[in-house]
Amino acid sequence: MTSPVAGILSHGPSPKAPPRRSALGRTLLTAAALAAVMGLAGRVIELRPLELVRDVGNIGVFVKGYLHPSFAHLDEYAWQCVVTVCIALWGTLVAFVISVPLGLLGARNLSPHPVVYFAARRAMDVLRAVNEFVFALMFVTAVGLGPFAGMLALGIHTGGVLGKLLSETIENIDPGQVEGVAAVGADRLHVIAFGVVPQVLPNFLSYVLLRFESDIRSAAVIGMVGGGGIGFYLWDTIRSFKDGEAATVVLLIVAMVMCTDVISSRIRRAAI
Amino acid sequence: MATGAEAASGGPEPEAAGHSPRRHRSVITQQQDAASLGSDMSPASTVASPVVVLERVGRHFGAQVALRGVTACIRPGEFVAIIGRSGAGKTTLLRCLSRAIVPSEGAIRMGGYDLRPLRGAALRAHRARVGVIYQQFNLVRRLSVLDNVLVGRLPHLAGWRRYAALARAFDAAHREAALRCLDHVGLLSRAWQRTDTLSGGEQQRVAIAKLLAQEPRLILGDEPVASLDVINGAMVMDTLRRIASAAGLTVISTLHHVEYARRYADRVLGLRAGQVVFDGPPRGLDEAALRTIFGSVPDATENDLPLDRLAEPALATN
Numbered sequence: 001m002t003s004p005v006a007g008i009l010s011h012g013p014s015p016k017a018p019p020r021r022s023a024l025g026r027t028l029l030t031a032a033a034l035a036a037v038m039g040l041a042g043r044v045i046e047l048r049p050l051e052l053v054r055d056v057g058n059i060g061v062f063v064k065g066y067l068h069p070s071f072a073h074l075d076e077y078a079w080q081c082v083v084t085v086c087i088a089l090w091g092t093l094v095a096f097v098i099s100v101p102l103g104l105l106g107a108r109n110l111s112p113h114p115v116v117y118f119a120a121r122r123a124m125d126v127l128r129a130v131n132e133f134v135f136a137l138m139f140v141t142a143v144g145l146g147p148f149a150g151m152l153a154l155g156i157h158t159g160g161v162l163g164k165l166l167s168e169t170i171e172n173i174d175p176g177q178v179e180g181v182a183a184v185g186a187d188r189l190h191v192i193a194f195g196v197v198p199q200v201l202p203n204f205l206s207y208v209l210l211r212f213e214s215d216i217r218s219a220a221v222i223g224m225v226g227g228g229g230i231g232f233y234l235w236d237t238i239r240s241f242k243d244g245e246a247a248t249v250v251l252l253i254v255a256m257v258m259c260t261d262v263i264s265s266r267i268r269r270a271a272i
Numbered sequence: 273m274a275t276g277a278e279a280a281s282g283g284p285e286p287e288a289a290g291h292s293p294r295r296h297r298s299v300i301t302q303q304q305d306a307a308s309l310g311s312d313m314s315p316a317s318t319v320a321s322p323v324v325v326l327e328r329v330g331r332h333f334g335a336q337v338a339l340r341g342v343t344a345c346i347r348p349g350e351f352v353a354i355i356g357r358s359g360a361g362k363t364t365l366l367r368c369l370s371r372a373i374v375p376s377e378g379a380i381r382m383g384g385y386d387l388r389p390l391r392g393a394a395l396r397a398h399r400a401r402v403g404v405i406y407q408q409f410n411l412v413r414r415l416s417v418l419d420n421v422l423v424g425r426l427p428h429l430a431g432w433r434r435y436a437a438l439a440r441a442f443d444a445a446h447r448e449a450a451l452r453c454l455d456h457v458g459l460l461s462r463a464w465q466r467t468d469t470l471s472g473g474e475q476q477r478v479a480i481a482k483l484l485a486q487e488p489r490l491i492l493g494d495e496p497v498a499s500l501d502v503i504n505g506a507m508v509m510d511t512l513r514r515i516a517s518a519a520g521l522t523v524i525s526t527l528h529h530v531e532y533a534r535r536y537a538d539r540v541l542g543l544r545a546g547q548v549v550f551d552g553p554p555r556g557l558d559e560a561a562l563r564t565i566f567g568s569v570p571d572a573t574e575n576d577l578p579l580d581r582l583a584e585p586a587l588a589t590n
Contacts, residue, residue, distance in 0.1 A: 180410030180479075183370065184486050185400030185427040193438045194423050198414040 065243025069251060077233055077249055081256045084229035087151045087222070088215040088260075094155025095162050095215075096208055098127075102159070103166025109178075110170055110196065112188075124167070127160025132218050136227040150227025154218055158211050165207045166200065173199040202271060209268045216260045220253045230256075321348040321490050321522035322383030324369070330377035330546075331364050338364040339375070340546040346524065346539075351516060353533035353554070354526045356543035357566055362526040365543065366494050369524060370404050371395060382490070400427035403488030405512070405525075407495035409475045413468035417459060417478050420467050421450040424485030453484040457511060473504025480511050491516060493525025497532060509536050530557060 003009070105111050106120035135153035143149050173196060181195035223231025230253060237246035324346040331339040339361045346352055354362045367373045368380060371387050380387045382398075390398050403424075411420045422437075425446045429437055436442070442450075454460050457477040462470060467478060476496065483491065491512065497505035513536050516523045527533050533540050534554045542550030542557075542565035549564050550556070562568075 174413075176406070176408050176410045177412045180406065181412065181423050181426075183372075183399055183402075183404045183410070184424055184482070185396040185398070186423070187396060187434075189438060190426045190434075193440070194412060194415070194419070194426070198412050202414075 062243075065241075066247040066250075068244050069247035070242075070244030071248060073245065074248060077230065077252050080223075080230040080233055081252050083147055084219045084223075084231070085216065085256065085260065087147050087154065087219040087227070087229050088212060090151045091154030091158060091215050091219065092208065092212040094151065095158035095211065098155065098159025099162035099166050102163035103170065104192070106163060106167040107170035108167075109173075109175065110192070120163075121167075124160045124163045127156055128164060130157065132157040132222065133225050136222050136225045140226040145226040145228070147228025150219060150222040150229060150231075153222065153227055154215050158215055162204075162207060162211055166204055169200045169203050169207075170196060205271045206268050209264045209271070213257075213261050213264050216257055220257065320520050323348060323381075324490070324522065324524070325381045326378070327380075328378040329365070329368060329375045329380060331361075331368060331373065331375050338546050339368070342378070342543075342546075342548055344541060344548065344551060346522060348522055349516070349520045350522050351513065351536060351538045352522070352524045352541060353537035353539070354524065354541045354543060355528075355530060355533050355565060360543040361546040362543055363494060364546075366492055366524070366526055370402055370492050371398055396427065400486065401489040402492055403483040403486050403490070404492045404494065405476070405479050405483055405496045407498045409472075409479045411467045411475055411478055411482070413466075415467055416464050417467050417470065418447075418450055418454065418463040420478055421454050421481045421485050422446065424453070424482040424487075425450060427486065450481075450485050453481040454478070456484060456515075457481045471504075473500050473507060476500060476504070476508045477511065480508065480515070484515065488521070491521055491523045491525075493523065493527075495526050495528055498528045505532070506535075512536075530562065533557070 102120050102124050105116050106124055108117060111117035111120065132153045135156050136150055139149035139152045143152070177199060178191060178195035182191050186194065219227075219229050219231070221231040221234065223229040223233070224235040226232070230249060234246070234249045234253070237243075237249055324344075326342050326344045326346075329339055329342040330337070342361075342365060354365060356362050364373070368375050368387075371390055374388060382401075385398075387398065412423070419440055422440075422442055425442065426437060429442075429446070433443060433446070451460065451463065454463055457480050459470075459474060459477055459481065462474065462478075467475060470478065493512070496512070497508050500508060509532060512523060512525075515521065527537075534557065537554050540550060540552060540554050540557060541548055542561065544565055544567075550561050552561075
């Protein structure tokens with residue numbers, strides 16, 4: 001039995017689609033260009049994979065030292081992990097507070113003026129471009145060594161990241177729902193509270209928690225530059241070849257990161 | 273956030289759960305409107321709506337002309353349907369009236385004031401006086417039904433209440449007004465439900481409750497029933513019509529289907545290529561008039577809307 005559309009499928013001259021450019025040449029060209037760039041970059045970073053193979057014995061010695069963690073200073077390290085979590089908690093809070101105004105002003109559909117939009121965007125770019133370790137070095141000179149400097153550094157950098165995420169979330173909201181609030185003659189703050197916040201809140205909270213997880217990882221090493229927390233002990237034990245101690249610190253950091261990730265992702269799923 | 277406990281303890285409010293015996297009684301009749309909800313209306317206005325005068329209104333977007341020389345005087349309480357083909361300028365005209373856009377030429381006056389120079393607080397005051405109902409409802413989908421109705425109360429808040437509302441906290445009087453509006457459209461039992469859990473027809477009725485809560489002086493409809501089925505569409509139009517005639521409000525609405533215009537409008541403005549080519553009562557929409565407006569007699573719109581076969585009780589219930 002012939003299909004009812006058989007006539008359409010087989011009848012008449014074969015259709016002439018517009019000509020299409022061959023993709024193969026372009027793919028090869030792109031691959032060659034990519035290979036050239038990566039080759040040059042490898043030269044720059046002195047990429048010598050053979051040395052890795054040759055020196056595999058050294059790695060064995062290194063690993064062996066780490067197989068016997070020392071628990072002599074466990075309580076001190078555990079406390080420093082608590083300090084690290086507290087740095088991340090407050091750093092994320094500071095980041096949240098910074099990101100809300102920046103994100104609102106840096107969203108194209110909400111910003112009161114293009115100049116304000118531009119300024120907010122560039123401010124967030126600066127905060128994101130400067131690494132938290134650089135900020136930490138600055139704050140250590142400003143407020144002294146310790147967790148406070150580390151917290152400020154984390155907060156400022158993450159504030160730029162969250163602000164950017166918030167402004168992009170706001171730019172993707174449904175404009176109809178905002179119009180529905182603005183159309184009753186509500187003022188700008190009410191339009192934000194009713195038309196914008198309900199639309200962005202679940203996503204933004206999820207971003208905040210994701211950044212908290214990332215802040216835990218950053219806080220775990222920010223002590224290397226004097227920002228307080230477990231990072232200082234990581235740096236100190238590795239640099240002075242106390243392999244057993246360093247192993248303990250690394251284990252604690254791994255445990256801390258895993259725990260906070262699990263808790264945070266649970267909360268994230270519950271929030272959405 | 274408005275909580276259930278707050279509302280429940282807030283005095284003699286309509287019961288928010290279950291079937292309400294008051295459902296079909298008009299809550300906002302003309303007298304009650306003035307007494308309980310009309311606190312912000314000027315005392316002189318027993319007929320709520322202002323006269324709307326359009327004088328040679330034109331609007332172009334770049335080189336494209338959307339409206340040309342639209343002149344009309346809309347009397348208070350008229351139910352005006354704007355019909356025409358897609359791209360005829362219906363929505364542009366409506367957006368000029370809500371002052372979402374400014375006409376390129378001509379003037380629109382509402383009551384005593386000209387729409388053109390409105391800015392800032394004056395523009396917001398104009399928007400508060402004009403209630404708009406949209407094809408896509410434009411409710412905040414994640415908010416509760418009641419919170420969406422309370423959005424209509426926002427322009428009526430004064431002093432500290434404006435700031436409390438930022439946390440979605442409203443005092444008992446405003447919440448009661450919102451619950452009354454919700455009761456009026458028969459959705460009181462859905463007050464705490466998230467708005468996007470409602471059907472399209474229910475959401476449009478929530479939008480009408482929000483419109484009531486806004487206490488507008490004029491109602492604009494931007495294809496209010498285009499995304500609803502016939503039963504829900506007729507129910508929404510019935511509700512609009514009832515509210516408008518009870519409160520003496522003008523309704524100006526674009527309508528895709530000629531049948532809706534025939535059934536509900538007092539007056540039809542037919543637009544073609546941005547110009548008014550028909551202005552008269554719906555009974556004047558004969559074949560020749562339709563041909564002038566649409567270029568041909570739109571068979572589809574004649575046949576697929578069995579509005580006349582819908583029984584009135586069927587509309588009132590459900």
